[in-house]
Amino acid sequence: MSDPAIHPVPWDSAVFGIDCFEISDPSNASALAEASTTPGHYSIKVDPLASKALLNKYGFYYTDTLIEPYCNSSDITMYNNPEVSVDNQVDINLLLAMCDASFLYGRFHRDFNLNHDMADRRYKNWLKQLADEENVLGLYHCNQLAGFIAHNNGNLLLHAIDRKFRSQGLAKYFWSAACQELIERGITEFRSSISASNLAVLNLYCSLGFRFNKAVDVYHRLTR
Structure with missing residues (x-):
């Protein structure tokens, strides 16, 4: 991947049989755009109160809310x-x-x-x-x-x-x-x-x- 905000997750790739990645910066439009055109499964964690407009624009969908x-x-x-x-x-x-x-x-x-x-x-x-x-x-x-x-x-x-x-x-x-x-x-x-x-x-x-x-x-x- 060309964007440094996109990180491979090899253990998930081995299980699901597809390239898996995590994106560290939910406000990074270039990383989200790259994820929308490059085959693979992508995960991203974001503050619940942050705008989800960019995520919606690039086709990301909600899966869960985690608490500690x-x-x-x-x-x-x-x-x-x-x-x-x-x-x-x-x-x-x-x-x-x-x-x-x-x-x-x-x-x-x-x-x-x-x-x-x-x-x-x-x-x-x-x-x-x-x-x-x-x-x-x-x-x-x-x-x-x-x-x-x-x-x-x-x-x-x-x-x-x-x-x-x-x-x-x-x-x-x-x-x-x-x-x-x-x-x-x-x-x-x-x-x-x-x-x-x-x-x-x-x-x-x-x-x-x-x-x-x-x-x-x-x-x-x-x-x-």
């Missing part, structure tokens, strides 16, 4: 359940099976131009990378694997709960146990990134005492 939950470790509201535990030794293949249809609020699943199975594969690849880095905690209920939280230096990056353990009020106990484990490793601040439309996860973070900032709208464009 954050909390100091000393301020987290912990919920204890003796039947809940975490462990960083877990079979990655069991976790990968939990990824199918678990990230429907993600921007790649909400993008009507992208295949959902490929979007699942993107998150599976990310989970494999985090597991290789030993940054995945298995979540257990009564010694049964119930889900996972993948993390990096206090950032809760990727998480899912197996279907049979959902809607039982267990999430706040899983997150509490995971945060406690990471606090014992020296983490003093937690952050995540969630879709504003995912009310279940938003309410979960509220119950744990997290606050929210840094909302961004995400726009995509697929140029064929």
Whole structure:
């Protein structure tokens, strides 16, 4: 790409089978124009109050609004359940099976131009990378694997709960146990990134005492 505001995203390209890019400056008309004529899939994040006129002019479409939950470790509201535990030794293949249809609020699943199975594969690849880095905690209920939280230096990056353990009020106990484990490793601040439309996860973070900032709208464009 000729415009320096357009950055390749090779890991997404490998999954979706097309050239994928991120545009760092939503006000850069030349970058948006280049994206509208050069084949590929483009992502851009923009302040919710910023004008979207240029994005609309060059064919970008809304996919999601992301918000950042954050909390100091000393301020987290912990919920204890003796039947809940975490462990960083877990079979990655069991976790990968939990990824199918678990990230429907993600921007790649909400993008009507992208295949959902490929979007699942993107998150599976990310989970494999985090597991290789030993940054995945298995979540257990009564010694049964119930889900996972993948993390990096206090950032809760990727998480899912197996279907049979959902809607039982267990999430706040899983997150509490995971945060406690990471606090014992020296983490003093937690952050995540969630879709504003995912009310279940938003309410979960509220119950744990997290606050929210840094909302961004995400726009995509697929140029064929």
